[in-house]
Amino acid sequence: MSRIGKLPISFSTKVKVNVSPELVQIEGPVGKVKVPIPKGIECKVEGTAIVVKRSDDSARQKSLHGLTRQLLANAVSGVEKGFKKELDIVGVGFKAQVEGKKAVFNIGYSHPIELPIPDGIKINIDKGTHIVVEGADKELVGQIASVIRHYKKPDPYKGKGIVFTGEKLIRKAGKQAK
8 A cells, every 4th residue: 555645635615625536626716726637546535635546556556646646636736725826036136026817027028028928837036036826726726937037037147047946056267267
């Protein structure tokens, strides 16, 4: 039995769970998340807990068992508390702002970069340089934060660019005079 897969996922009374054979819908105070269920994996709601079981002991079913349980646990945690990623823009004149349903980045290119904000994601920008991406879906929050960072990866010489808050950059030494 999978050590992770056999653990039940407990949730509060604020969370509503709807289980169908191929999909689990979880709804809470922060938002909604849908988790697809692979074939051979079965989910049941028992009181205020979700129990995940597998059909056989093949290697594929064992790995899907633990994966599905963890995806469901992330969904429950996301709709109860939410997930957050923070980024910082480093560089003179670099800034960002939210305009309606899109985020606009002025980060040293000849044109501003626009990112449409998907449903279920909230982007806050403080002082033009501190970006906070929040939402109920852990995967989507991480994906949007990664896309934002990819717009201007940090330069290893000066450190300019978009970095995750608290990320340590490996700085390179510049040219040495002889």
